Structure formats: structure tokens, C-alpha cells
Amino acid sequence: MEILILPDADAVAARAAGIVQDMVSHRPDAVLGLATGSTPVAMYRRLVERHRAGGLSFAGITTFNLDEYLGLPEGSPLGYRRFMREHLFDHIDIDPANTHLPECAPGADPRTVGPAYEDAIRSAGGIDLQVLGIGANGHIGFNEPGSSLGSRTRIKTLAQRTVDDNSRLLGEGETQPGLAITMGIATITAARRILLLATGEHKARAVALAFEGPLTAMHPASALQMHPRVRVILDEPAASELAQQRYYHWVEEQNESIAARHGGSADEDPWFHPSVDERDD
Numbered sequence: 598m599e600i601l602i603l604p605d606a607d608a609v610a611a612r613a614a615g616i617v618q619d620m621v622s623h624r625p626d627a628v629l630g631l632a633t634g635s636t637p638v639a640m641y642r643r644l645v646e647r648h649r650a651g652g653l654s655f656a657g658i659t660t661f662n663l664d665e666y667l668g669l670p671e672g673s674p675l676g677y678r679r680f681m682r683e684h685l686f687d688h689i690d691i692d693p694a695n696t697h698l699p700e701c702a703p704g705a706d707p708r709t710v711g712p713a714y715e716d717a718i719r720s721a722g723g724i725d726l727q728v729l730g731i732g733a734n735g736h737i738g739f740n741e742p743g744s745s746l747g748s749r750t751r752i753k754t755l756a757q758r759t760v761d762d763n764s765r766l767l768g769e770g771e772t773q774p775g776l777a778i779t780m781g782i783a784t785i786t787a788a789r790r791i792l793l794l795a796t797g798e799h800k801a802r803a804v805a806l807a808f809e810g811p812l813t814a815m816h817p818a819s820a821l822q823m824h825p826r827v828r829v830i831l832d833e834p835a836a837s838e839l840a841q842q843r844y845y846h847w848v849e850e851q852n853e854s855i856a857a858r859h860g861g862s863a864d865e866d867p868w869f870h871p872s873v874d875e876r877d878d
């Protein structure tokens with residue numbers, strides 16, 4: 598678990614975009630796990646800019662999003678496919694057929710979506726890099742407190758806190774759905790690498806509990822403590838409740854000095870960097 602604290606949300610987005618870019622460049626057929634929410638928007642904007650500037654192609658990339666609301670009216674602006682198209686897919690050269698969300702077709706039994714999604718992830722070879730945000734209640738994807746740490750993609754009833762938090766994005770006449778289909782915690786932690794982003798003081802408590810608190814289903818992001826290749830990138834407000842902030846800065850200085858002496862960048866942790874092939878792990 599590497600915790601990187603940067604001055605502001607802009608720096609978080611730039612560093613995160615660099616990590617995704619590294620993955621896409623090293624492995625042009627990579628499978629990316631993607632997140633919605635306001636946090637990754639600035640990172641997506643940077644990826645779009647880098648694609649437009651040339652040299653960053655998503656033509657061979659496959660994506661799986663973490664989650665999608667269940668029971669939205671067709672064409673609802675709240676839909677996460679629409680979100681992904683608006684912020685990323687429509688502006689890069691990805692093949693739309695390779696972009697996946699756990700969507701339930703009208704009239705279909707939503708209980709069939711999870712197992713089919715798990716099969717699709719498996720058939721694609723598993724997720725190389727999963728991008729995550731964190732909910733103020735510690736959720737990842739829509740795995741609310743109490744979610745099994747061994748859970749797989751399934752229907753989840755949203756917690757009141759999540760419904761309230763996400764209602765801020767509603768347009769006039771729209772109501773916040775109370776159900777979603779989400780990758781499970783075991784689905785997320787099966788990804789080979791995980792990149793969690795958090796910005797803003799309103800995430801500080803959730804971040805501190807996730808990475809310095811006990812491993813518990815009551816704070817689902819704490820499950821990441823068990824994963825060998827997690828990078829957490831925070832701005833200072835989101836890091837403000839971490840007790841070990843000075844140590845995390847010190848670790849980053851050491852990484853930079855190792856990179857200065859031996860080449861490459863501070864992001865070249867051999868367990869995280871995409872040049873290392875751990876598909877056979």
C-alpha cells in the first residue's frame with residue numbers, strides 16, 4: 598500500500614492520469630476497471646487531452662466499470678454509461694464494444710447481470726488496473742458498509758448516506774435510484790493493481806478509516822489493506838486525518854531518491870509498474 602499525498606486535486610489527477618497512461622502504453626491490450634463519481638473526472642480530462650495530443654491510443658483497451666444504477670428510465674442522465682461517454686469514451690479511440698458496465702437490459706432479470714459480468718471480466722483476462730474513488734461512508738463501487746469482503750458483482754441496496762450524497766447531481770424532476778449493480782469487493786480486489794483517488798476534506802475520515810483503521814466489512818475500502826499492489830493518491834485535505842502523513846511523505850522522498858539514482862520515476866515500484874507481467878500470479 599503506497600499512500601501518496603499531493604498538494605491539490607489537480608496534482609492528483611495529473612499523477613493518476615500518468616499511471617493510467619503508463620499502463621495503456623506498456624500494455625496496449627490492457628483491461629481497465631473504471632469508476633464514476635466526481636473524483637476521477639479531472640483524470641479523464643487529462644487522458645482525453647493526452648489522447649488528442651497524440652501518442653495515447655485506447656484502440657486495444659477493454660474497460661469494465663465498477664457499477665451502474667438499477668431501474669433508471671431509459672436515456673436517464675444519471676446513467677453511468679452516459680457519464681463515461683461524456684467524460685471519456687466519446688473523446689478517445691476506444692471501441693465502444695469493448696466498454697462494459699453492469700447494465701440490466703429493460704425487462705431482464707437483474708439477478709443475472711452479476712454472474713454474466715464476472716464471466717465477461719474473466720474472459721477478458723481479468724482487470725490489470727482498477728481505478729477507484731471512495732464514498733464518504735467508506736464504500737468502493739457501491740459496496741456499502743456491511744458488504745461481504747468476499748462479494749462478487751450483484752445487486753446492492755444503497756445506504757441512505759449514498760443516496761443523499763449522490764442526490765446533489767440530480768437534475769430537476771429526477772429521483773435518486775436506491776438500487777445498483779456493483780462489482781463486489783472480491784471482484785475489485787482480484788484486479789492486479791488498484792489506484793484509489795480521493796480529494797477534499799469530506800473524504801478525510803473515510804480515507805483514515807480505510808488505510809489506518811481495522812479491516813472490516815463496515816468500512817469496505819479497508820479491504821484494500823489485503824491487496825499487494827494498491828496505490829492511494831490523495832490531496833492534502835483528503836489526507837488530513839491520516840496519523841502517518843509525515844511517514845508517507847518520507848517514503849515518497851525515498852522513492853524519488855531511488856529513482857534519481859537508478860533511473861525512471863518514483864512510480865516505478867516493480868510490483869505496481871505495468872512493465873512487470875504478473876498475469877500468471
Ligand code: GLP
Nearest residue numbers: 632634635636730731732738739
Ligand atoms: C459513488 C460511486 C463510487 C464513487 C463514490 C464517490 O456513489 N459508486 O464509485 O467512488 O460514490 O463519488 P465522488 O467521487 O463523487 O465523491
